[in-house]
Amino acid sequence: MKSFKRGLLVVSSLMLASMSALAAAPAPTTNPRRLGTRAIVACDPVEKSCGVASISFPAGISGLVPYGRPDVAVATMFYPSVDDAEAILARTAAGDTAQGAVDFVFSVDPYANYRQLAAVKLNPDGTVTVGQRTGEQNTQHRCAVKGTTFVVQANNQTTPAMCGAMAQGFQAAKGSLPQRLLAALKAGALVGGDRNGERSGVIRVWSAENEAAFYTHVLVDAVVHSSSNALKELDVEMNRYQASVAAPYEADLIPLDSETSKYVKLVLSKLGYYNGRVDTSWNDADEQALYDFNWNNLFFLKPTVVVNGVRKIDRPLVRFLINADLGALLPATTATP
Structure with a gap:
């Protein structure tokens, strides 16, 4: 962690044409004790939607973890990086697989050891690729599971069984993608949680096929900050949004x-x-x-x-x-x- 005491550099740009990374301004005040979360990233080839569900301790998780669009979703965790997330979006848009995009980012980001990245890409032919990497400098309490259409990853958790529980919960759940993402978070809560407690959460899903896509590609956007009942409130907010804005499935x-x-x-x-x-x-x-x-x-x-x-x-x-x-x-x- 000595490098972070001197200031954390992030990849400013990973342009496909140049394949280069640029260092941005340092962020010396980042508190690593508060960096930890669990998330599931998934795409549904039938609904043609992709999304991220995550729950953690610190407020601001909705602006730190989920990035995406209707054909790809990304979760950037531990030391989050918007530049890494945007690079993954750019490379998958250019035809790279989800794993290829994640691997490239890890190869050029000088602080890849402090990252935890997951990506899921939905291709036009309905196939799905998944990608995931966890840097060696993440907390010891970390895990990751890759499925055929989803990735679960977590760090700074009370148990490494978290990822398996979330994966099983997602696979067993019924309903639309937002409903199954929520089920995964609930399944994880049954075996443990963030070591700092779970106080903030986000579920964000993008779709180009739901009738609501005529107005917005954001199928679901539920956010909770600094609440002692974060998962319960996230459930409420997600269903309020989906019921009010999205066409039914x-x-x-x-x-x-x-x-x-x-x-x-x-x-x-x-x-x-x-x-x-x-x-x-x-x-x-x-x-x-x-x-x-x-x-x-x-x-x-x-x-x-x-x-x-x-x-x-x-x-x-x-x-x-x-x-x-x-x-x-x-x-x-x-x-x-």
């Missing part, structure tokens, strides 16, 4: 069972959209109330649908309603069609 449909039906009608009743009995049934009046709520509060309409005789509803929407801040939602009005 078939993979996120869940049965509208009796308890879900009752809770949805309870929220619609409190907001003035529903005037009937708050029971476990579902009829045309209930569907109209849900439509009216959708029209006033969501970017995309999310009605219930019947699949193989089973009525289903969007899971992010249900989670959104369960944790709704009713004061932040528009109540029923005469303007509702």
Whole structure:
């Protein structure tokens, strides 16, 4: 760590044409005791989306760890480097594999030993490449797992079992990519966490195929800073964003069972959209109330649908309603069609 006492140099530019790295200004006040996190980086070739989910101690994680676009996602950790992340994005855009891009960055960054980098690239033909490197100067409590469409990496954790638990949680999860990324973070929390505690988190997913891509490539953007309930709040914020901004995914449909039906009608009743009995049934009046709520509060309409005789509803929407801040939602009005 002596080199950091003299000032940390970062790679300023890794231009594809010149294949050169330039040193930037030093950052002598970086505190290595607070640098540690866990993350999962993944792409979905069916949804054609890529994203990063990460949770850690220090605030600012949303600006330090995740970088990406609809066809590639990058997590830069321990001593994060925006220059390294941008170099990986540039090289994968030029046709390099995810591992090739990471390896190149490690070969030219003079402080690669203090980096932990993960990248996942979604190719136009639907294939996925993954890449990961951890420098030797990372904390001893580190791990990494590479799957076919994802990478899990962590450092400064309470257990090296963290990466395996997150990988298993991701693979076992159902639903859209954002939902599975969240499941991976939850699975990791069951075996340990950041040695400083987990107080901040981010889930960011990019997509060019979701209907929302007409307006934005950011499918999900959930951020929590300095909270003692960071993972719980991240769950709430992610579902609020996905339910409000993104078009629904078939993979996120869940049965509208009796308890879900009752809770949805309870929220619609409190907001003035529903005037009937708050029971476990579902009829045309209930569907109209849900439509009216959708029209006033969501970017995309999310009605219930019947699949193989089973009525289903969007899971992010249900989670959104369960944790709704009713004061932040528009109540029923005469303007509702």
